[in-house]
Amino acid sequence: MQSRPTTTAEGRRYRPVTSRNIHKTAFWEKLDPEIREAVSVVSQVLPFRSNEYVVEELIDWSNIPHDPIFQLTFPQPGMLAPDVYRRMRRLMEQGDKGALESAVREVRLSLNPHPAGQLTHNVPKLNGRPLPGLQHKYDETVLFFPARGQTCHAYCTYCFRWAQFVDLPEMQFQATESKDLAAYLKVHPEVSDVLVTGGDPLIMKTRVLRNYLEPLLTDELAHVSNIRIGSKSPAYWPQRFVTDDDADDLLRFFEEIVATGRHVALMAHYSHPVELSTPMAQEAVRRIRNTGAQIRAQGPCIRHVNDDSDAWAKLWREAVALGIVPYYMFVERDTGARSYFELPLVRVYEIFRDAYSQVTGLARTVRGPSMSAFPGKVRVLGVSEIRGEKVFVLDMLQGRKSEWVRRPFYAKFDPRATWLDQLRPAFAERFFFQEEPQALRMVGAA
């Protein structure tokens, strides 16, 4: 695991809180023994990392274990199946390192570390050579995973990229430089967007980020008009934009990209309105927006964290007031500790609708609830009754094939279904996008 501590303007290092040093924190002794045990046991398998800001300013320690940010960043007993949990605990007690390591590995592999065919189906090629650290699933957008941006200021317990943070090297996909990306973009004029993602690319020093992105800002790549950066820093470490020693450099760099005539979009991962409540978080938003960059808010709807329509309505309302554009609400993905965090699709849809109906039209730019599944981003439009049959109405906001987008389709209503693969088509043998299995593999290949 790479963990490069950031220095603040005062030269003070921020301290990550991990399973190694948590025993020394002020709150450790106050935690319930059951929670302390869960932190030790679960963090063997799934990555754990928090930091001083999250711990001191976002978590309400009088509301443990229910506090949403505590659930968001601290391992919870329910995150492993009871038998797996007991097995891990027993192996830890026995102290046989080898046995523990191989069990950890086995459990990790059982948790679907790379959902939606990320490794096998979206890797683009240049002259027949696969390009590591790139993904090209939807025509207009290429995802770029810089090697130095594959960690975060804190880890979400529900993280869908968790496999990037643990020691499964053959499972990580990351690029060490952007030469391949620039060469690929040169022969792909259909690409208008590069989405730099991780982890959190803003864990990188500005100097490093610059090295990656400057090669994309040439006239030759004028078709790449939108530079997007996926980041949780505005929520987990807003100091990145305010007091870090290279905070101002980062903002100047955003300004420089904007001056080339490009749109800079910070795709900010917000999970809960408390993340927008601190003066530091609000100052970060003001400073980013002053550069001409736009901030768009997105995040998944998660049991124990934000399965609450009032919380979403508040998040979108406060986002709009600060000039942030609400963008996506996602469905918890089919990986990691999903059984603890997932919600039935119908429940997520109700939360979305209830929140959406409470907010100004300015916040109704948000779309969802959306599943980032193999064929595309599938949205639950609603529940309806057609010819006496109760159905889910769905469509795609993004599709492996662009002609799949915004074509409504139907699935049999299932009150327990939590993901697309559990849905069965209504009024048809197959979903329309299942009729061209061969074509699936071609999209994204050069």
Ligand SMILES: *Cc1c(COP(=O)(O)O)cnc(C)c1O
């Ligand atoms: C969501 C996503 C994008 C970006 O989609 P937009 O709808 O343009 O925000 C690009 N690639 C992948 C793989 C995605 O999941």
Ligand code: SF4
């Ligand atoms: S910010 Fe994103 S990549 Fe980082 S831990 Fe959270 S979900 Fe995972």
